[in-house]
Amino acid sequence: MDKLQTRNFIAARVAKEFKDNDVVNLGIGLPTLVANFLPDDITINLQSENGLIGLGPKPNEVNFDRDITNAGGQPVTLLEGGMYFDSTLSFSIIRGGHVDVTVLGSLQVDETGSLANWIIPGKMVPGMGGAMDLVTGAKKVIIAMTHTNKGRPKILKACTLPLTAKNQVNMIVTEMGVMAIKEDGIHLIEYNPEYTIEEIKNATEANLIVNEPIKMKVEV
Amino acid sequence: MDKLQTRNFIAARVAKEFKDNDVVNLGIGLPTLVANFLPDDITINLQSENGLIGLGPKPNEVNFDRDITNAGGQPVTLLEGGMYFDSTLSFSIIRGGHVDVTVLGSLQVDETGSLANWIIPGKMVPGMGGAMDLVTGAKKVIIAMTHTNKGRPKILKACTLPLTAKNQVNMIVTEMGVMAIKEDGIHLIEYNPEYTIEEIKNATEANLIVNEPIKMKVEV
């Protein structure tokens, strides 16, 4: 898989986690692609922390409106039934547990479900934006990312970068597999048959609990 | 003065305290009468804690609307330029210092500016409603009440009933005079010439600081 295929593969698998009527917040980058793979038979309410629910696809020349953007500042549209609100209500929704699933990228995730994705001291200081609130408040936190960074594991025994939140990640989806984070550690529950279990373990610093994982089925 | 005249006299004097563009909240009872004496040459924004600014007079048969009431549950109207909001914004306005003057009745007020007007244990338990927030948050707190209750002083050295708030009252207006509460106690700054200073002092349990008060001028 090339880079784009990998990203789409991950995004398509994440999209299978949603249930009818879920309120979902998709982070910037890879998670944004998840919107392209939403199932047709259920209703997903995409929330954007800058103040809307009912996030629709990118506008064309006809329905472009500079006053409608997503949390990345990109032009978007509003689906029928959607609505706008201010930042305080937006984060009441997020912090208050009214978001069912948030999908975020990450630099690091560890065995305790902690994650680090907002700062590399001395190098990159974008700020946490809404990410800290999202991972703290959402009922389910899914990390969507490539399994490694230039060959170096991103799924660690313990994060080394400053944390975004402690013990909040429930699931990790990568091109290699799907992992659930539980009390006793990270369980590999699905694997991409393009890789052997051994290859996946080698690409993971954290201990992977492997107990009859099933094959990932993703149609991109 | 009969009872109604007394109440109107007090209300009319209170109304002279307002400045142009003031946001004012009038409590239930005597303070409500203040609305009848607002000066014509300035704009006063009456706030009602159930969720409006721009409180207008009682409706007639034509403009009656069951969905517009004041904090006493009585039908009112909305003046042009007024607007509605919910209880959280209403009390952000009140607690956040955006109300310039609140006018309330009281059972007792004391030398430290504490007041008691929400409960008589064992007898009357109406609850504090918005009064505690109003006296805590408003920039200026005016108590509008009769000077005594069946001859018993209501302006005391120290309140004996459970307090509504500590050290919050700035001014007391009664049928006998106008009193300012300062660091060193209660100053009689205006007096009703129908009473002698001695009579006013006798009707007041608190020490009254009397330093050349002027005569109250009120046209009812």
Added chain:
Amino acid sequence: MKKLLNINNLKDHVFDGMSIMVGGFMVVGTPEFIVDELVNIGVKDLTLICNDAGLPGKGIAKLITNGQVKTLIASHIGLNPEAGQLMSAGKMECILIPQGTLAERIRAGGAGLGGILTPTGIGTIVEEGKQIINTNGKDFILELPLRADLAILEGTTVDEYGNVVYTKTTRNFNPVMATATDLVIVGAREIIKRIDPDNVMTPHIFVDYVIKEEL
């Protein structure tokens, strides 16, 4: 419309001992027809959270009269003398909370906050048993979040998605209560196709069921 509920099925969503937030201010903004149905159902030992105790014969006063309320949490009960009598007689627990604190506590419950610091009530019996915290040289009371099992709200206009608009002073506690309970049921005066997305006061994600009022 997906979320439409027949009033006859309200009974499936209530149970003895539950806590219910009821929107409204002196019955303005209270969906009286739903409260009346709670009287019919006879669900009991309720904890009601409402600005006030209603007015005699109107709104939640009917539930109080009917002996269904174990605890009332409100800011003001003066316009319903029966509430005070039951409280004094020890037949109904009544917890009085300053109105702004009541709104903030419900908001905190809906917004995932662990509490808020308010100056309201400092130096009064309201502070008894509560933590006092000094910030920027001033004392505040730490007030805790308030949540309930069910919210019963009055929506003036509800759209087919469940978005809600409350007209005029019927708004009061309705939108904040919509955020702070496990289940939210809105009594709708009218149902329209779509509310202007800028004017929605309660987004549909908060609304579980809509019961159309027969006018």
Added chain:
Amino acid sequence: MKKLLNINNLKDHVFDGMSIMVGGFMVVGTPEFIVDELVNIGVKDLTLICNDAGLPGKGIAKLITNGQVKTLIASHIGLNPEAGQLMSAGKMECILIPQGTLAERIRAGGAGLGGILTPTGIGTIVEEGKQIINTNGKDFILELPLRADLAILEGTTVDEYGNVVYTKTTRNFNPVMATATDLVIVGAREIIKRIDPDNVMTPHIFVDYVIKEEL
């Protein structure tokens, strides 16, 4: 209209060293023409409070480029690389706050609260130097209110009384900032006679001046 201010008189209301809240999210909802005038005026040593650092050449990024900003308080500066560079070089102080906490702190500043307890940031460097308070068995960070001298907001529609409506996603931080500063100046895209009293997003009592944008 009483509150109308000519943009040429903006200079009378600003001073070196002041703190300014600027509405907007990645410039959406920022009144760029007022920010441009702050660049013209050259007022300096500013503390800016804004969701982000703007976009290169747009919004408050211009004030940053022009060296007028001493301290930036924001949740995210990633889309304006210059902000990060100035921060790393020690030429601009940058205080990063989680977005929801930023909104709540401003709200607390406007609502007279002494602070709020949020779970966001627990176990991260965000909690450093702050009081941790446990309520209902869970740890929260005590976050303090945030206020400023001036708010610069973008109102889509303002009425002759100064009531404001913000359209679509331009709303974001604008209404909450309107409550939390000593002076509030709204840049208006259009001015109409009267906004429907149910749809007002910022009541006129919060608005000191309105500057009409030349479109």
